[in-house]
Amino acid sequence: xxxxxxxxxxxxxxxxxxxxxxxxxxxxxxxxxxxxxxxxxxxxxxxxxxxxxxxxxxxxxxxxxxxx
Amino acid sequence: xxxxxxxxxxxxxxxxxxxxxxxxxxxxxxxxxxxxxxxxxxxxxxxxxxxxxxxxxxxxxxxxxxxxxxxxxxxxxxxxxxxxxxxxxxxxxxxxxxxxxxxxxxxxxxxxxxxxxxxxxxxxxxxxxxxxxxxxxxxxxxxxxxxxxxxxxxxxxxxxxxxxxxxxxxxxxxxxxxxxxxxxxxxxxxxxxxxxxxxxxxxxxxxxxxxxxxxxxxxxxxxxxxxxxxxxxxxxxxxxxx
Numbered sequence: 001x002x003x004x005x006x007x008x009x010x011x012x013x014x015x016x017x018x019x020x021x022x023x024x025x026x027x028x029x030x031x032x033x034x035x036x037x038x039x040x041x042x043x044x045x046x047x048x049x050x051x052x053x054x055x056x057x058x059x060x061x062x063x064x065x066x067x068x
Numbered sequence: 069x070x071x072x073x074x075x076x077x078x079x080x081x082x083x084x085x086x087x088x089x090x091x092x093x094x095x096x097x098x099x100x101x102x103x104x105x106x107x108x109x110x111x112x113x114x115x116x117x118x119x120x121x122x123x124x125x126x127x128x129x130x131x132x133x134x135x136x137x138x139x140x141x142x143x144x145x146x147x148x149x150x151x152x153x154x155x156x157x158x159x160x161x162x163x164x165x166x167x168x169x170x171x172x173x174x175x176x177x178x179x180x181x182x183x184x185x186x187x188x189x190x191x192x193x194x195x196x197x198x199x200x201x202x203x204x205x206x207x208x209x210x211x212x213x214x215x216x217x218x219x220x221x222x223x224x225x226x227x228x229x230x231x232x233x234x235x236x237x238x239x240x241x242x243x244x245x246x247x248x249x250x251x252x253x254x255x256x257x258x259x260x261x262x263x264x265x266x267x268x269x270x271x272x273x274x275x276x277x278x279x280x281x282x283x284x285x286x287x288x289x290x291x292x293x294x295x296x297x298x299x300x301x302x303x304x305x306x307x308x309x310x
Contacts (some may be wrong), residue, residue, distance in 0.1 A: 028221045028223065028246060031246065045245060
């Protein structure tokens with residue numbers, strides 16, 4: 001299922017590097033990079049943690065295209 | 069054909085059986101040539117084992133050392149502005165070096181085994197010394213790689229690459245995405261090995277027709293195939309219970 005994310009934009013608003021965001025939500029920099037590239041879909045728990053840190057909702061950060 | 073898998077299966081059996089019969093008939097006509105070629109290759113390989121061992125393993129070791137050197141240079145060029153890009157580059161470029169190191173380790177053991185098979189004491193000694201030297205270099209490469217990753221991901225700082233518990237500790241410290249990637253790669257490897265064992269078995273059968281290789285290869289393939297499949301199924305069973 002193709003998941004679109006706006007993680008990079010929200011991260012830039014807070015001037016956070018991937019390492020900083022990773023440290024705040026308890027995952028590695030590589031995981032944040034994989035999510036931003038769309039190579040990995042985060043679990044619900046991780047998505048909620050990221051949304052809390054970036055002061056946004058999960059729906060604002062992640063959306064998906066219905067497959068036809 | 070999709071609706072009739074039984075017909076597809078029977079057709080595959082007939083075609084592959086016919087191809088096998090044709091190939092056997094052709095090989096029978098050239099049996100002396102094939103056996104002679106195998107014997108000549110075997111003699112040449114036995115005499116060249118130390119030279120091949122040193123040259124191949126030296127090349128692979130140098131490639132892996134160069135890869136580590138390149139990665140360390142990249143790490144030293146990090147600034148707060150380019151941090152994310154450099155870390156991505158390091159992670160993408162670390163695989164070729166590790167592949168060279170792993171291939172070198174496998175080649176070391178292969179050539180050491182080959183030397184002992186030919187029972188030439190001088191060659192065995194040279195291979196043994198070369199194995200120790202190249203394994204030491206490979207160990208340094210792998211420890212350096214792990215330390216590099218520990219600098220990028222400090223959460224792995226408590227894992228010791230020289231410890232017997234290293235792989236378990238590393239898995240424990242990995243987060244959800246890293247674990248997912250690990251398991252996906254593991255399943256890819258499982259799928260590839262299933263075909264590899266089948267191909268190895270078929271090759272041993274064909275070689276046995278022309279050159280006596282004995283029972284050992286078949287026993288080893290059966291054991292490793294069994295361990296491989298049963299350990300996977302056992303792990304699946306444990307996952308379901310938990």
